[in-house]
Amino acid sequence: MSKKIKIKINNQIIECIEDQTILEVAQENGIDIPALCYHSDLSVKANCRMCLVEIEGRDGLHTSCSTKVEEGMKVITDSPKIGRARKINLELVFAQHREECNDCVWNFNCQLLKLAKKHQVKIARFSDRKNDFPVYQFGPSLIFDSSKCIDCGNCVEVCKKQQANFLETEERGHLYRVVPTQDKNKDCIYCGQCIVHCPVGAFEAVGEFEDIEEPIKQENKIVVFQIAPSLRTSIGEEFGLPYGEVVTEKLVAGIKKLGVDKVFDTSVGADFTTFEEAKELIEKLEAGCGPCLSSCCPAWVKFVEFNYPEFISCLATTRSPQSILGGLIKTYWAQKEGLNPKDIVVVSVMPCVAKKYEIQKEELKIDGMKPVDYVLTTRELAHLFVKHKIDLVGIEPKEADAPLGIPSGAGVIYGASGGVVESALRTAYAMMTKDNPPEVEFKKVRGMEGLKKAEIMMNGRTVRIAVANGIENAKIILEELKRDPRKYDAVEVMACFGGCIGGGGQPVPADAKIRQKRAESLYQIDAKNQNRLAHENPVVKQVYKEFLTTDEIIRKICHTSYSKKEREVKV
Amino acid sequence: MLVDGIIVKLEESGLTGRGGARFPTHLKWKMVKEAKAEKKYIICNAAEGEPGVFKDGYILKNYPQEVVQGIKLALGAIDNSTVAVSAYIYLRKDYYQRFKEELEKLTKSLPITLFKKTGGYLAGEETSLLEVIEGRRPAPRIKPPYPPQIGLFGYPTLVNNLETFYHVAQIAEGKYKKTRFYSISGEVANEGVYEFPEDYTVSQVLKETQNWPDFRFFIQSGGGASGEVLLPDELEQTVRGQGAIVVYNRQETDLFALMEKWVNFFLKSNCDKCVPCREGVYRLAEMIEKRKLDKEILDDILFVLEETSFCALGEGVVTPFRSLISKLRDGLGLKD
Numbered sequence: 001m002s003k004k005i006k007i008k009i010n011n012q013i014i015e016c017i018e019d020q021t022i023l024e025v026a027q028e029n030g031i032d033i034p035a036l037c038y039h040s041d042l043s044v045k046a047n048c049r050m051c052l053v054e055i056e057g058r059d060g061l062h063t064s065c066s067t068k069v070e071e072g073m074k075v076i077t078d079s080p081k082i083g084r085a086r087k088i089n090l091e092l093v094f095a096q097h098r099e100e101c102n103d104c105v106w107n108f109n110c111q112l113l114k115l116a117k118k119h120q121v122k123i124a125r126f127s128d129r130k131n132d133f134p135v136y137q138f139g140p141s142l143i144f145d146s147s148k149c150i151d152c153g154n155c156v157e158v159c160k161k162q163q164a165n166f167l168e169t170e171e172r173g174h175l176y177r178v179v180p181t182q183d184k185n186k187d188c189i190y191c192g193q194c195i196v197h198c199p200v201g202a203f204e205a206v207g208e209f210e211d212i213e214e215p216i217k218q219e220n221k222i223v224v225f226q227i228a229p230s231l232r233t234s235i236g237e238e239f240g241l242p243y244g245e246v247v248t249e250k251l252v253a254g255i256k257k258l259g260v261d262k263v264f265d266t267s268v269g270a271d272f273t274t275f276e277e278a279k280e281l282i283e284k285l286e287a288g289c290g291p292c293l294s295s296c297c298p299a300w301v302k303f304v305e306f307n308y309p310e311f312i313s314c315l316a317t318t319r320s321p322q323s324i325l326g327g328l329i330k331t332y333w334a335q336k337e338g339l340n341p342k343d344i345v346v347v348s349v350m351p352c353v354a355k356k357y358e359i360q361k362e363e364l365k366i367d368g369m370k371p372v373d374y375v376l377t378t379r380e381l382a383h384l385f386v387k388h389k390i391d392l393v394g395i396e397p398k399e400a401d402a403p404l405g406i407p408s409g410a411g412v413i414y415g416a417s418g419g420v421v422e423s424a425l426r427t428a429y430a431m432m433t434k435d436n437p438p439e440v441e442f443k444k445v446r447g448m449e450g451l452k453k454a455e456i457m458m459n460g461r462t463v464r465i466a467v468a469n470g471i472e473n474a475k476i477i478l479e480e481l482k483r484d485p486r487k488y489d490a491v492e493v494m495a496c497f498g499g500c501i502g503g504g505g506q507p508v509p510a511d512a513k514i515r516q517k518r519a520e521s522l523y524q525i526d527a528k529n530q531n532r533l534a535h536e537n538p539v540v541k542q543v544y545k546e547f548l549t550t551d552e553i554i555r556k557i558c559h560t561s562y563s564k565k566e567r568e569v570k571v
Numbered sequence: 572m573l574v575d576g577i578i579v580k581l582e583e584s585g586l587t588g589r590g591g592a593r594f595p596t597h598l599k600w601k602m603v604k605e606a607k608a609e610k611k612y613i614i615c616n617a618a619e620g621e622p623g624v625f626k627d628g629y630i631l632k633n634y635p636q637e638v639v640q641g642i643k644l645a646l647g648a649i650d651n652s653t654v655a656v657s658a659y660i661y662l663r664k665d666y667y668q669r670f671k672e673e674l675e676k677l678t679k680s681l682p683i684t685l686f687k688k689t690g691g692y693l694a695g696e697e698t699s700l701l702e703v704i705e706g707r708r709p710a711p712r713i714k715p716p717y718p719p720q721i722g723l724f725g726y727p728t729l730v731n732n733l734e735t736f737y738h739v740a741q742i743a744e745g746k747y748k749k750t751r752f753y754s755i756s757g758e759v760a761n762e763g764v765y766e767f768p769e770d771y772t773v774s775q776v777l778k779e780t781q782n783w784p785d786f787r788f789f790i791q792s793g794g795g796a797s798g799e800v801l802l803p804d805e806l807e808q809t810v811r812g813q814g815a816i817v818v819y820n821r822q823e824t825d826l827f828a829l830m831e832k833w834v835n836f837f838l839k840s841n842c843d844k845c846v847p848c849r850e851g852v853y854r855l856a857e858m859i860e861k862r863k864l865d866k867e868i869l870d871d872i873l874f875v876l877e878e879t880s881f882c883a884l885g886e887g888v889v890t891p892f893r894s895l896i897s898k899l900r901d902g903l904g905l906k907d
Binding site: 044045046047048049050052060061063066081084085088089091092093095096125126129150151169171174175176 | 708713838839842843844845846847849850851853854868871872874875878879880881
């Protein structure tokens with residue numbers, strides 16, 4: 001174990017652990033040191049030269065992100081020299097970064113601007129070197145405006161971690177720049193981790209924030225929103241609420257105030273996904289035909305289709321929650337309400353940019369209709385609220401609409417890594433034993449670790465489970481399965497760190513601690529819910545009784561297919 | 572034991588690294604020897620990439636046997652028979668082509684591999700060259716850990732300049748006379764590489780090689796890009812860095828053209844990793860190209876280069892500009 005030691009930062013005595021860096025210790029103790037290229041998810045690169053400190057007995061300035069603490073060390077985080085260095089380096093950073101503050105994912109919380117004010121930076125001291133740098137679009141999901149890039153390398157690193165290796169650096173005219181690769185064997189998986197790890201907003205979702213009004217300005221249409229599980233514990237951050245604050249009903253009220261006709265809950269869609277996926281899992285268990293891979297994360301699905309097509313047959317054919325719910329809205333609900341489905345516009349609010357990709361898949365169409373017409377990210381909805389002067393904090397809460405607005409607790413935990421498989425296990429257990437599980441909480445699959453493994457006894461047999469978040473970890477499982485296809489029975493993968501609560505459409509900043517809080521709150525919602533089992537959700541029972549009555553209709557609404565993909569992104 | 576013998580001899584000789592950083596050689600060797608690992612590496616650095624520095628090429632041409640002997644001594648000193656030690660000779664592209672055959676002959680039965688360098692000047696920095704050998708683009712690593720702790724492929728690694736290995740061989744044979752190699756170029760009659768005592772002053776080196784100019788001049792000491800500008804009355808000091816002296820005719824040298832040469836060299840050869848070096852050098856180049864220096868911007872950029880650069884290359888950018896501008900400002904149209 002690492003030794004505990006004492007250091008002094010700005011004359012404050014602090015106890016810390018020997019292996020930590022000065023920056024880590026400072027951040028833990030609420031001491032502000034500016035850092036742009038530092039992200040706790042990634043390796044220390046020390047290239048922005050902003051987190052400078054002075055250390056007694058050592059010459060010059062030192063980057064606190066890369067300097068480890070030592071017993072008795074005395075650190076100063078602010079001095080005229082530090083201030084001058086930060087100011088000049090900031091001016092040089094601004095000389096790379098073309099400002100477009102009105103259209104930026106950081107607009108509520110931009111570190112660059114805060115620092116500019118603090119250090120009285122002349123942001124236009126130098127001409128913007130990257131003015132004519134291109135804007136790239138990656139499929140229907142992502143925009144990379146390279147004229148804003150400050151070359152910190154976070155996106156390249158996170159893209160590599162996500163095994164996409166789609167972003168790389170290239171030398172042009174003696175200067176390296178970040179570019180999408182030309183390599184046909186690499187493609188973007190649309191996870192959007194580049195967005196949440198870019199310190200300066202060079203990445204954003206397609207349409208963010210220019211096109212956010214479009215879904216609610218549909219003439220003569222019935223606009224139906226659905227809200228993903230995870231944003232109820234994250235969108236509050238955009239309005240200054242603490243991390244993990246649950247705002248489900250306020251969120252619904254806010255959306256209604258936009259003039260939307262109905263607000264449903266994607267967690268109800270998740271209950272249907274759970275029901276179908278549990279059936280698939282049991283079928284595969286009984287047939288002994290290898291693992292069942294979860295498929296509600298479109299970035300993960302894209303990764304398999306492009307990088308590991310040999311596993312396509314293992315992907316659950318069950319549709320993702322938003323697709324099932326969208327399909328039910330345009331069929332079951334439309335019929336019930338006597339509406340022409342062509343008059344319905346379904347808008348999903350998702351923590352995700354890959355969901356923008358998912359909705360345009362041909363194979364999801366039902367009678368020629370897309371189940372979902374628009375996807376807005378958590379950030380985009382927050383922006384829409386701000387634009388419409390909707391105060392999420394003060395608004396009178398409202399419940400989501402019946403019948404597709406009342407989920408089980410199992411449908412809510414879908415937003416955290418492990419939640420999908422836990423929901424499926426609860427239901428699969430009941431299907432196999434004809435009895436509900438004595439303990440609904442499968443704690444072994446919970447938590448923010450990237451890779452979790454568990455064995456669970458069900459009806460006298462062991463079900464072997466692997467749960468991964470981050471494609472780096474998913475790849476480990478795939479490689480294990482390549483060697484031994486029987487190693488796991490059920491595999492859940494969410495591409496983003498911590499699951500959807502860390503999604504590419506979520507508020508920034510996001511790190512392990514923030515994701516933890518968002519996830520904990522989802523589990524609390526589940527714990528407080530009277531119904532925690534998808535198959536016992538009254539609406540699920542009702543819909544299967546009234547509508548999903550034949551294999552044919554179930555296949556049409558609840559299942560899909562996959563295929564080997566060639567590179568899609570053109571640059 | 573002979574093995575310990577050489578490290579003791581290195582200590583007694585006072586030999587320091589000839590790559591320019593002047594770290595005591597015996598300490599580096601000791602660190603690598605004492606590091607616990609099942610594999611260790613030795614790298615003989617012949618990346619030599621700065622203008623005006625060409626002594627490694629001279630040594631390769633004239634003393635390849637001594638260099639290989641020095642590496643062999645390192646292999647012996649670090650090996651304690653349970654550890655696999657192997658060496659690389661990391662060669663600038665043209666050196667690789669020119670000396671490949673000869674070096675292969677000399678290293679035939681030894682665990683020594685010749686490596687053809689890719690990338691520019693920075694690829695000679697000791698952690699950047701590790702990146703290059705591992706197959707990545709040249710960019711420095713965060714230190715610590717230092718290469719003797721965690722180096723090539725994660726193993727303890729001894730990186731020494733080629734000239735250092737030459738002197739090691741001399742020391743082992745009792746022939747070392749505390750000399751070093753000087754590269755002399757520019758407006759001189761006798762351009763070339765000369766071996767003299769390491770404590771020779773610039774003026775001694777110039778005079779003994781019959782290179783003392785008979786015109787108004789200034790010199791650059793250390794390297795032809797990162798070296799310090801010195802005036803004729805400042806030459807009673809030893810030669811810095813990699814031992815290069817470049818002589819310029821004060822009347823005929825276009826100072827902006829000279830600065831442009833330096834800054835373009837840095838622009839081309841830096842790795843673009845850190846803000847001050849990537850953006851600072853870019854802005855410096857921009858200003859010099861326009862032939863109009865803004866004193867305040869210049870001071871600011873040199874300040875962050877000196878104080879906040881990631882590696883020594885960034886710091887190294889400061890010396891030539893600051894010394895030239897302070898000493899020859901009348902030629903630059905700078906006021907105040």
